[in-house]
Every structure is written in C-alpha cells, then in structure tokens.
Amino acid sequence: MKQATVWDRSRQLARQEILEAAVRLFTTQGYDRTTTSEIAAEAGVSQRTLFRYFGTKEDLVCGDQDALGELLRTTVESQPPEVSAWAALRAGFLVLATANHSLDLTLTLSKLIFATPSLQASYVQKRLRWQQDLLPAVRDRLGGGSERELEARIVIAVSFACVDASTATWVASDGTEDIEALYDQAITVARSAK
Amino acid sequence: MKQATVWDRSRQLARQEILEAAVRLFTTQGYDRTTTSEIAAEAGVSQRTLFRYFGTKEDLVCGDQDALGELLRTTVESQPPEVSAWAALRAGFLVLATANHSLDLTLTLSKLIFATPSLQASYVQKRLRWQQDLLPAVRDRLGGGSERELEARIVIAVSFACVDASTATWVASDGTEDIEALYDQAITVARSAK
DNA sequence: TGCCAGTGTGTCAGTGACTGCCAAGATGGC
DNA sequence: GCCATCTTGGCAGTCACTGACACACTGGCA
Secondary structure (H helix, E strand, C coil): CCCCCHHHHHHHHHHHHHHHHHHHHHHHHCCCCCHHHHHHHHHHHHHHHHHHHHHCCCCHCCCCCCHHHHHHHHHHCCCCCCCCHHHHHHHHHHHHHHHCCCCHHHHHHHHHHHCCCHHHHHHHHHHHHHHHHHHHHHHHCCCCCCCCCHHHHHHHHHHHHHHHHHHHHHHCCCCCCCHHHHHHHHHHHHHHCC | CCCCCCEEEEEEECCCCCHCCCCCHHHHEEECCCCCHHHHHHHHHHHHHHHHCCCCHHHHHHHHHHHHHHHHHHHHHHHCCCCCCHHHHHHHHHHHHHHHCCHHHHHHHHHHHCCCCHHHHHHHHHHHHHHHHHHHHHHHHHHHCCCCCHHHHHHHHHHHHHHHHHHHHHHHHCCCCHHHHHHHHHHHHHCCCC
C-alpha cells in the first residue's frame, strides 16, 4: 500500500504553508481584520485552493479539533472496564494535552480563540459535539441503563467544565502552570462542592 | 415622561411583523434555505430595515436571549442572602421558564435551534456569556473569596447542564412534560452522582 | 400655519465568506 | 507516448451584512 506520495507530499506542504500564513496574519492583525484572500496571497495559492483545504475560515484555527475529538472518544472507550467514568475522561483529556502538536502553537491558537467571539462559537460547538459523542461510552461505564443517560450528561459536563477552568487558568498564566495539576485541582473542587 | 409612541408603536409593529415572517419561513423551509431578503419581502420591509431591527439573521431566532440572560442574572442576585447558590440559580431558571412570552413560540424556536447547527453555536455562545455574568453573584453566595471562583464555575456549569438536559427532554416530549420537575430530577442526579 | 430637528426607511454600491463550473496543467500507470 | 486521474486557478454568482445618501414622516416650537 505504498502511496505515490508526490501529490501527497505537495498537498501536505501546501496545507502547512497555508496554515502558517494564516496563523502569522491572525496573530499580527487579528482574526477579523484578516481576509481569506490575504491569507491565500501570503501562502502563494489561490483563494479557491485555500477553501479546498480548509472548508471554512474558522477551520484554519479550529480545524484540527475534529481529529482531537475523535482521539478523545477512542481513548475514553479504550480504557479498561474497571476504570471509572471520571478517570476515563481524565485519561482522555491527558492524552489530548500531550498529543497536541506543539504546546506553543496550542497556546497561540488558544489565545486567538479566547480573544475572538466568532471563534469561541465554533470552538464551543465542536466541543458540544465531543460531549454528545462521549455519551454512550460514559453511560455504559456508569452502569448502562437509559436512566444513566442524565447522569452521564452531568459527569461529562462537569469534566468539561473542569477542562475549561484549568485551560483558562493555563492560558492566563502564559503556559507556565501545569495543566494536569490544574485539572486535578478543579476536579477536587467539583467533587467536594455541594 | 409619557412617550409620543406613534413611532414606538409602529416600531414595535414592524419588529413583530418581521419576526413572525421569519418564524413562518424558517419553520416551513428551514433556517438555512431561507434568505434574509426573502424574510424582508414577506414582512413588507426592505432588507436594510430588517438588519436595523435584528443585527443578525441569527438574532431573529436567538435575539431575545440577551434580555433573558439579564433577567436571569438580576433574579439570582436579588435572592435573599440565606438562599444557597444552587437554590438561587434554580429560582433564576424558573423565572426564565415562566417569563417566556409564549410556551408555544419557545417550543418552536427551541426545535429550530436544536435542528440547526449554526443556531446551536450562537445559542451556546450566548449562554456561555450568561455563565460568565453569573460568576460574581454565585461566588459571593459561596463565601466570597477568589478561591471560590473555581467552585462557582463548577456550580454554574452543573446547573446549566441540568437545564440543558431537562430542556432537551422537554423538547423531545413536545412540551408535554413539566420542565420544573425535569430540572429537579436532573439536579438530584447531579448532586448524588459521584 | 410654517419651519426645523430628530428619527425611520429605502436604495445602492460594496465587502467578505463561500460555491459551482470549467479549462489548463501536473502526475502516474500502461 | 497516451490516457485517466488529480489538482489548481479563474470567474461568476449567492448570501449575510454595512456605510452612505436622499427622502419622508413625526413632533415641537414660533
């Protein structure tokens, strides 16, 4: 199954180049003040090609999120059965944090998302989908029955809230704090708060 | 301070007419397959006027949410001091449920939002803002210190998750079930799940 | 009654994201 | 070298949305 890869390589290269140009312009000019044709020109491709690689302007920032959601779900599902729902989710989040290509790029993109309302919307929407996709696995881990559906929703929502809180703190600290510790701290608060 | 109200009345009327036309077209054709100029024509105004009343196409569906968020916040803040954070939030949500103009319209719009991804995004985003606005009040009710900020975030997130779950169930039941009971059920699950 | 300021509306042109279509060039298998 | 396949660029068009301008209407004041 060895692929010819001349096309594949150039595709990969073009994609990379477009992405870099986009991030460069976004960080210097801001997301809203950067047009897609500008990015295309900077990357040396036509606007049409840009939209073939990234279906949406938002995808230039949030596009990789889809793959991350998939990674999260499979990680949670592949935890051994004796692992609790809480622990399974924690494991999934940790894999995400370490799987992120470069912490530096992650920090840059996170700042961009936090600073741009329209990006926040698409980011939150993608995360909502993650939560939906996690429902079956978490429900099964809680005991299975459809009565556990509500409980599963809550467990997932709380876990994500902890990710949010710790991520926000992490970004605010410019990436100096330890995300894992922050998450555990948030979970501790959540499970004792009542 | 009696207002002249000839303008006000015609403004109110135009707004109402645009809104009704929009809902009519959205429910019959779907949100994405309805253009703003179509709505304007149906309402008998120019497209420009439509955008003066509703800054965004999404606002035609989610526009009133802003006022609701304000109502939620003031309700929570005005609860007596001895009321717990959980109870204060519950009180706020109840006011929202009953304050909704018409349950019928609410049900229609909710279905529209649930069925349209782009609407979900703006809906969720607005609700995120509500959560932020609620932070100070809830934190104070939990004891005040900045250490309570994380806890406040969690309490709010869990409460909203319960609203989500109960609303989803309510919409799925076509509005026949009692939202208040559903919410209490969700909260019970949330506070015992751990 | 006539004038004037404030406000609402329509028209028009324009921007920016995004899509369908088609022609041209590059690539790889034969 | 030939042909199917893939990729790209250009172009026209749609749709959401905005700024600018002119016109009309309302209410207050002289």
